[in-house]
Amino acid sequence: MSPLAVICAMAALTYATRWVGLRFNDLQLPPFWLDFLRFVPVSVFTALVVPALSGPRGQTPARVLAAAVAALVLWRFGRMWLGLAVGLAAFAALRALLGV
Numbered sequence: 001m002s003p004l005a006v007i008c009a010m011a012a013l014t015y016a017t018r019w020v021g022l023r024f025n026d027l028q029l030p031p032f033w034l035d036f037l038r039f040v041p042v043s044v045f046t047a048l049v050v051p052a053l054s055g056p057r058g059q060t061p062a063r064v065l066a067a068a069v070a071a072l073v074l075w076r077f078g079r080m081w082l083g084l085a086v087g088l089a090a091f092a093a094l095r096a097l098l099g100v
Helices: 003-023 031-038 040-053 060-077 080-098
Strands: none
Touching: 031 040, 040 060, 060 080
C-alpha cells in the first residue's frame, strides 16, 4: 500500500470519528455509561505511564521515585505543569544521585 493511500485512509478515519462525535453530540447517555466513561482518561493515562516506568537498565528506581514525587505534587497542588516540572527535576536529580 502506498504512503499516500495510508495517509488518505487515516484522514478519512479521523474525519469519520470526529463527524460521529459531532453528529451525536445531543445524545443523552444512561448513567451507567456516564460512570464508565468517566474513568477512561485515567485508564489511558495509566496505560501510557506504567510501561514507561521500567526504562533502560538501572533507571527504573529513579523513574519510579520521580513518578511518586510527581504524583504527590499533583495530589497536593492539583497543577499539571507543577507536577511535570517537579517530576522532571526529581528524575534528573535522582539520576545524578544514583549515577545512572
